[in-house]
Amino acid sequence: MIxxxxxxxxxxxxxxxxxxxxxxxxEAERQTLLQFAEFLVERxxxxxxELPEPKPMPRPENESVIKAMRRLSATxxxxxxxxxxxxxxxxxxEHVMQGRPAIEVIDELELVFERHYxxxxxxxx
Numbered sequence: 472m473i474x475x476x477x478x479x480x481x482x483x484x485x486x487x488x489x490x491x492x493x494x495x496x497x498e499a500e501r502q503t504l505l506q507f508a509e510f511l512v513e514r515x516x517x518x519x520x521e522l523p524e525p526k527p528m529p530r531p532e533n534e535s536v537i538k539a540m541r542r543l544s545a546t547x548x549x550x551x552x553x554x555x556x557x558x559x560x561x562x563x564x565e566h567v568m569q570g571r572p573a574i575e576v577i578d579e580l581e582l583v584f585e586r587h588y589x590x591x592x593x594x595x596x
Contacts, residue, residue: 522591523549530577531567536566539577550587558583
């Protein structure tokens with residue numbers, strides 16, 4: 472049996488735990504687990520394997536970096552922002568601490584969000 476930490480009900484990384492368990496199973500049981508997961512998604516109301524499309528918003532003239540972050544977070548509402556925190560905070564720091572122009576930072580932020588969205592699309596195929 473694979474030792475698992477005692478769960479306090481607030482497991483912060485259930486995906487990692489599930490992957491660890493999945494990898495420990497023989498191939499036949501992996502297929503059974505996948506079929507069961509698909510069954511659970513199908514019977515759950517509102518559950519979907521489809522990734523929602525981004526909701527593009529026009530980029531205003533003279534947009535601040537903070538407002539761009541809000542706009543991009545709303546556009547890519549389906550992304551886990553914590554997975555982009557390192558990249559986005561580094562760009563924010565370059566703007567605030569090093570004086571990098573907002574337009575350059577916003578251009579790069581748009582690429583970061585798009586790249587993360589494309590990565591999820593590619594991983595799901």
